[in-house]
Amino acid sequence: MGALLYFTETTLLWIVAVFFLLGIGWRIFFFIVSIFRSRTFSRHGMWHRFFTLVGAMVPFHRAVLKKPVYTTIRYAFHACMFMVPVWFSGHISLWEESRFEWYWTPLPDAWADWMTLAVLVACVFFITRRVILKGRLKKGISDFILIVITGLPFLSGYFLTHGNLSNIVFFENYLWYIHVISGEIMLAMIIFLFCRTRLKKETCVGCAACVENCPTETLEFYDKDAFRFFRYSHYQCICCGSCVNVCPENAATLSHAISLKHFSRMFSKDVIRNVDLATCERCGVTIAPKSQMGKLEGILSANDVEMALLNCCSRCKKLITQLH
Ligand code: SF4
Ligand code: SF4
Numbered sequence: 001m002g003a004l005l006y007f008t009e010t011t012l013l014w015i016v017a018v019f020f021l022l023g024i025g026w027r028i029f030f031f032i033v034s035i036f037r038s039r040t041f042s043r044h045g046m047w048h049r050f051f052t053l054v055g056a057m058v059p060f061h062r063a064v065l066k067k068p069v070y071t072t073i074r075y076a077f078h079a080c081m082f083m084v085p086v087w088f089s090g091h092i093s094l095w096e097e098s099r100f101e102w103y104w105t106p107l108p109d110a111w112a113d114w115m116t117l118a119v120l121v122a123c124v125f126f127i128t129r130r131v132i133l134k135g136r137l138k139k140g141i142s143d144f145i146l147i148v149i150t151g152l153p154f155l156s157g158y159f160l161t162h163g164n165l166s167n168i169v170f171f172e173n174y175l176w177y178i179h180v181i182s183g184e185i186m187l188a189m190i191i192f193l194f195c196r197t198r199l200k201k202e203t204c205v206g207c208a209a210c211v212e213n214c215p216t217e218t219l220e221f222y223d224k225d226a227f228r229f230f231r232y233s234h235y236q237c238i239c240c241g242s243c244v245n246v247c248p249e250n251a252a253t254l255s256h257a258i259s260l261k262h263f264s265r266m267f268s269k270d271v272i273r274n275v276d277l278a279t280c281e282r283c284g285v286t287i288a289p290k291s292q293m294g295k296l297e298g299i300l301s302a303n304d305v306e307m308a309l310l311n312c313c314s315r316c317k318k319l320i321t322q323l324h
Helices: 002-009 011-037 039-043 046-057 062-066 069-088 089-099 110-132 141-162 169-191 242-246 290-304 314-323
Strands: 195-198 219-224 227-232 251-257 270-279 285-289
Touching: 002 011, 002 169, 002 242, 011 169, 046 290, 069 110, 069 141, 110 141, 141 251, 169 195, 195 270, 242 251, 242 270, 270 290, 285 290
Parallel strands: none
Antiparallel strands: 195 251, 219 227, 227 270, 270 285
16 A cells, blocks of 8 residues: 555656646647648638737636626636646745756745635635536536645645644544645646537537637538538637637537547537528528528517518519519
């Protein structure tokens, strides 16, 4: 047992650290390659592409206005989650004592404490929110496990730093290992953690507003054989929430998925949704998604608007109008 625990805090820690750096490098590299391969994205100039990407990642877009509390907590959570492990003085002294003898200025300990507490409060907030909104958010058990795995290194680290549990023999002996092993699991998990955008079957009308507003062209659509297909790339999605914010039907949702399969499919796009297209009643060309047309019909009839040419394409409408 002792040898195994020693292995987790020495060799395994190095293996996980190297694996993490390589995995993250791989993800970043193929993310950049895949979005720059995208046809429409590459039509824009370099600066446009740069600002689009940076703009999508900073907390000043529509998501802040639509869900200000949730978005602020989400950004603060991710910022603290990144900063504490890197700039905590205890971690830096481990690097300093290692064979690399690396040192960088740490965060003041009080800041690290507050940021750790912020991560833990955010974890509680996310779990509570998921429990309260379970039906609406459609989250599975994996979402809860994800939050617990993320929070555990911070919780154990906080108690370790302050010694609150040192009077309990189990924690006195094993808290350090709980901290190290949960940290290793979290690092390994990050490599395989992907955003997952869904377009809910029950409510999506196929309008493609989400596609038009996706900054990285992660979402695409194409029309074929009277269907509109939506395709999605796990590698390109930056979880910015633009699709969720613009969706008029609240049909776009975001969640996380841990997947080995996605990791190796750098350039593939999966069809995640298809909708029926309505066709012109005169010439048969496709016009627009059927459910969208249905909605429009409902609005027009509620307002007593003439609908005679609604199910005709623009060309046929023009011809009929000219004939009359
Ligand atoms: S914006 Fe909403 S309704 Fe329109 S295609 Fe996207 S998910 Fe569907
Ligand atoms: S799919 Fe949605 S969350 Fe992902 S990058 Fe596009 S707009 Fe952002």
